[in-house]
Amino acid sequence: MDFQLKTLSTAQAATDKTDALIVLVPDGAKAAAPSKADALATAIDAVRQAGDLPAKAGKLLALYRPAGVTAPRVLLVGAGDGSAGAVRNAVGAAVQAVKAAAPKRVTLLLPSGMDGLAVRAAVIAAADASYVYTTTKPKVEARSIRQVVLGVADASAVKSAFAEASATVAGIELAKEWGNRPANHCTPTLLAGAAQALGALPRIQCEVLGPKEVAKLGMGSFAAVAQGSSEPLRFIVLRYQGAAKDQAPVVLVGKGITFDTGGVSMKPAAEMDEMKFDMCGAASVLGVFRALGELKPAINVVGLIPAAENMNDGKALKPGDVVTSMSGQTIEVLNTDAEGRLILCDALTYAKRFAPAAVIDIATLTGACVVALGGVRSGLFSSNEALATALSAAGDRAQDLCWRLPLDDEYAEGLKSNFADVANIAGRAGGAITAAKFLQRFAADYPWAHLDIAGTAWKSGSAKGSTGRPVGLLMSYLMARAAEGASAPAAPRKAARKARATP
Template structure:
């Protein structure tokens, strides 16, 4: 899909040659003499429409309007949230129509956030998955033209928004694929393909190299699978070599049966989404390839399947992680933290300014926060604040969760240094406490995206979260010094 940015006023918009014209008007709108203003003014006077948030008026073949479909959208105060909601409603109204060319006239005062919100809502509303369909009907929408009061003032925000869409859709595409079309080997191939872009590099380690490193926890999870594991190392080098990188660690369980602690059959198909953390890392690097920002970023993806067979790890087994800590695996369905803990230890070699892991880690986080906010855990105050602010700015929300040491009590065991589960109570927190044991040498944060990475039911599919949050955070780190660590105890 092609996005274009242009300077466009209400007076110019009627001449836009497209299949549909969306006109966004805020509460401060005062009708002028142009055709669209008069139409909107008449609708307001007749009480058929008003420029408040959530108000939509459709018209067809309006005299003097080149586009056959016209939608007036109320955006209230013009905030990014109101804009995104309004455009999402319009895209829903246009669903099923043969619209290939779409024009948006952001007549209300438009800032960077509102522009991005509009563009993201169009992309979300028009996305179509086709990878495994025999007769794919692709995305009908081919061109989107955003008209704003001042193109030059918003060009940087526009380029950033287009790159964000590319990253989100990359993450969606890989998370949506069935497990037999998104194996660890295929994920590694996707990472290598990304690395053909300037400033990107990719290294892929297989079972032999992972064993030589001593990643016993990661190896344990992969033991029951026929598909060989892959440890993917992506690097984006946009700053001086001496500049400490931010490391992103994405959980890459390409299918999770639960292992010997097998899951119920109902909705197990959704466990193809258990690599959404890995998909989000791929999505971020896709966006970095477009934007070429001045910072260094490392992406680590431990990718494998969690399957039950005669070789699979058993409840009660004890394994040795890359850090040297031994782990009693009480539940093989708590496998994400096992692959992540070895990746966190591997991250130490990069001397990072910060490490953020992203994982569909716990059902407990779904119970706590639902599908609205991702769970945020952090050992570093500055990092936590930066991620929360990035989530707010990107409308990719997260919520800070506790890391009190008392929560680690349930992880104690008589048979190893630590157990991999601590019971049902505060399950999202105890999972984070487990990971924190392996992240003591750098500022660290954990995003539990189990509730936000995909939707179930009739709308089943990946959301591409938290690519927007991560990209917003990374771009704020450009050419800034590494923050001093302020650890929570």
């Protein structure tokens, strides 16, 4: 998608050569003074005085070839109170409506007074509404909308917000692309190839470890999950260096189960096809690095992706097996369908070598989180108040919402085992929390947060597909951190060099 930012008044928008003109009209907008020179403003004023356009965000009124307007199709859309959330709803509804006419160029006019958050919301909503998956549908044409011109009162005032939004869209769409791919088109090896391709972007490096390297590192928990599949595991390490080498990085850990049968603890057949989405945490990490490569912010970021299939054969992990994690802790596997935490725990231990300022893991981890929060907010867990607050605020800014859940020690009682240091699952009650408590055991050495995106990473039903979340939240957090100078203390240089030398 090609986005362009322009300073446009209603009079200028009226003469813009575009296939469709979308005009956001917020509640309480001042009526324009009648003017023959501004046909569009006059038309909007007439519509408002007649009461033909409800103020509620997303309500539409179509005008066909109105007098004095160059665009053949004009769509007026209520923008509610003009907030970022209202703008998102309005733009999404409008772009969805104009798609039927297959326009190649769309001009989207925002009223004066809208800030950078509204601009960001408009760009991301336009991209989301026009997205089309085509990788395994060769007979389907790509999105008809090739260019969106965003018209604002003062382009220079929102230039940085627009640039961030455009880069975030590129990241979201990469995450969607890989999330939507069927498992035979998204193996651990292919996912690693997508990560390696990001190495062509500025300041990004990629390293991929295979089964031998993972075994040498002692990642017995990760390796155990992969042992039932003919597809070899991959451990992907991405590095973005936008700041000084001694600045402590933020580490993102993305769950990369490219298909999840549940293993021996087999999932029911209904909707098992959706288990191709079990790598959406990994896809979000790829998306973040795609956006970082475009924006080049002054921050250091590491991405860790343990990628594997959870399949069945004679070597598959069995309930009751005990595995040894990279941390040295032993784990009794009571349910092989609780495999995400088994691969993440080794990645969280690996993250320690980077002396991180913060570690955030992102995973489609539990159905319990879907029950708790549905598809509106991702679950947020954190052992660090400042990190939790920053992530929650980032989600609000990005309209990629999360909700913090507790981590009381009492929730870990169900993880006790008679045969290992910890069991990989507790009872059904509080399942999203007990999963987070399991991960917390492996993240004690740094500020840590866990995002459970099981309810937000994809949609089911007729709208089935990846959402690209939480790329928006993560980029909002990282860009705010970069703006603040990311002043967290770094590890001593000598220790950092030693860590990098470890395979």
